[in-house]
Amino acid sequence: MTQFEYTHRRKNPLSGDWVLVSPHRNNRPWLGATEQTNSVQLPSYQHDCPLCPSNERANDTTNPDYQDTFVFVNDFGALTHELAQATEITDELFDYQAATGECRVVCYSPDHSKTMPELSVNELTKVVTTWRENYLKLAKTYANIHIFENKGEIMGCSQPHPHGQIWAHQHASSEIANEDTNQLSYFKRNESSLLGDYLSKELANNTRIICQNEHWVALVPFWAAWPFETMILAKDDIRQFGQIDNQQAKSLAALLKELTTRYDNVFNCSFPYSMGWHSAPTTLEDDSHWRLHAHFYPPLLRSATVKKHMVGYEMLAESQRDLSAETAADILKKASTVHFKQIKTA
Template sequence: MDSPTWAGDPVNLGGLMSQNGDDPEQRQQASEADAMAATFRASEHQHIRYNPLQDEWVLVSAHRMKRPWQGQVEPQLLKTVPRYDPLNPLCPGATRANGEVNPHYDSTFLFDNDFPALQPDAPDPGPSDHPLFRAEAARGVCKVMCFHPWSDVTLPLMSVPEIRAVIDAWASVTEDLGAQYPWVQIFENKGAMMGCSNPHPHCQVWASSFLPDIAQREERSQQNYHSQHGEPLLLEYGRQELLRKERLVLSSEHWLVLVPFWAVWPFQTLLLPRRHVRRLPELTPAERDDLASIMKKLLTKYDNLFETSFPYSMGWHGAPTGLKTGAAYDHWQLHAHYYPPLLRSATVRKFMVGYEMLAQAQRDLTPEQAAERLRALPEVHYCLAKKDKETAAVA
C-alpha cells in the first residue's frame, strides 16, 4: 500500500493570499522545514505506522496521554461470580434456551450455538441485477466452547494443564470444521466491555463458506511478501522483534508475545510461534504445552496491569482450510491477536469512534511504551498474591 498523501503536499488555493500577504504554499513549506529540524521522538511526536499484515496505517499520538480524562468511566466489575449457577446456560447440567441439557462436563465442552450467525443450509441469494447490489451465499456453523466447568475462573486463573486442554480442543475443532469450510474463526470476547454477556469462561467458533475480509487482507499481504522475499512475513517479523526487543513482552522456547509495531489497541499483543506453523492442528505436544504456559503468563500480566479481570477480544488466524487445506499456503504463519480496550485504568477505555471510523485507526501511547509496561508486570496473578499476603498475615 502506498504511503498516504501528507498534509504538507501543495494545495491549490485559487491564487488566494493571506491577509498579511504570505503565500500559503510558502508558509506550509516553512512549517514543514521547522518540523524537520526538530528531533523526532516516537513518544512525543505524532506519526503514522504501516501494518504490513493487513495493509493499513495507524496514527500514533502518544502526547495525547497527557490530556486529562473527562469522558466516560466504566462501572466497576462484579467482585464475585458464583462458581455454579443452575440458571446459567453455560454451566454443567444447566438447561439452555433450546431445551437441551448440558452434560456434567469437567473440562472443555463444545456445543452448537443456540443462536448461530451462520447456518449450513441457507439458500443462495441468486444473481444480482446491478453491480452496486451484490450478494453472495454465506453458509457455515457456529459453536460455543466452554473452557472450564466453573464460572468464577478465567484463563489466567486456570492451571497450565487446563489451558492445554483448551488448546487441544481448539486444534481439534479447527481440524473437524476445517475439513468442510475454508475458514474457521476461533475467538473469545472476555468481559462485558467487549460485549460478553456471560461471565462463564468460554469462546466461540464460527466456520464459514467464505474468507472474511480480514482473512482476505492477511492472505494477500502474506502471499505478496512471500513472493517478494521468499519467506513468511510473520516468521521474519518475529525474528526481527526478538532481535530488537523494544516491543517484546514474553518469549519462550517455542513462542513470542509482542506488542506489534502497528498496534491499534492500547495494549494489543500478537502471539507467534517461533517456527513456521500454518494452522493450530500442526502444533507439536511440546509447542502446545509451551503455548499454555505463555498464555497464562500473558493473561496474568493483563489482569495485573490494572488489577482487574482484563477485558479483550482475541482470535486465532491460520491458513485457510476446507478444500484449500492441501493448497500451498507456505506464506501463512499461525498467530493470535489480542485486542484489549482498557487505556488508563480498569474503568477508562479506548473508544474507536469519530476519526477511527471515518479516517483510520489512532492510538494514544506508543507500542514500545505499552510493551515496557507489560514486561514490567509480575507473572503471579494479583488475586493469588493478595491471598498469599493475607495467609502470611494470619500465620
C-alpha cells in the same frame, strides 16, 4: 526526544492499514465516560447459567456434567448449514453472496468463576487441544475456521462463564483475505514469510517482546492500534491451528496464562479483550507465506474504568493511538506474572 515519542504514522503490513500515533496526547486530562468495574466474586457454579455443567440451555438441551472442556453448536449461531434460495442480482453495486457455516461454543472449564489467567497450565492445555480437535474436524468441510474469545461485558460478552467460540465457513472473511493477499505479496518479493521475518527482527530488537518460550512469542506489534494490543506468534513454521503438536500445545497454554495474567495485573481487574487466531485457509494449494498467529484487542486505556473508543477520526479516517507500542510493551513487561487475586489471598 526518544525514538517514536512524536506524532507519526505506522503501517500494518498484514492489513495494509495505517495507524496515527500521538504519544503527547496521553498526558491530557480525562473528563470523558468511564466504565463500571465488576468486582463481585462469582461462584464456582451458577444455577441459572446456560454454560454451567448439568444446566439447561435455551433450546431445552441439558449440558452434561462435564469435568474439563465442553463444546456444543451455538443455539443462536450467526451461521447455519442451510443454504438460502437467493435471487440472483447482477448489479455490482448490490453484490452479495449466501453464507453458510457452523458456530460452536467452547466452555473452557466447569468452574463458573474462573477466567483464562486463573486456569492452570494443564487446564489451559486442554483448552488448546480442544481448539485443535475442533479445528481439524471443521477443516474437513470449511476453508476458514475462526477461533476467538470475547472477554468481559465491555466486549459484549453476555455470559461470564469462561468460554470462547469457533466459527467456520467456506468464504474468506475480510481480515483473512487481506492478510493472505499481503503475506503472499511479501513472500513473492522476498521468498520468505512476512511474519517469520518480522518475528526475527522483533526478537533481535527485544523492545516490544512481552514474554516468550520455546515455541511462542507474545509481543506488542509495531503497528498496534488498541492501547494494549498484542500478538502471539508461532516461532515454528506453523501455518494452521491444526498443525500444533502436543508439546507446542502445552507451551502455548503456558504463554496464554502468562500473557493474560499480565493483562489482569496492569489495572488489577479482569482485563477485557477480544482475541482470535488467524490460520491459513485450508484450501490454499501452497500456504508457505502464512504463519499462525493470534490477535488480542483489549479496550482499556488508562485504568480499569477508562476505555479507548474508536470514534470520530478512527471511524472516518484511520486508527489513532496515544500510548506508543513501546510504552505499552514496557507496562506489560513490568506487570507481575503472579495474578493479583493470588497476591491478595496470600
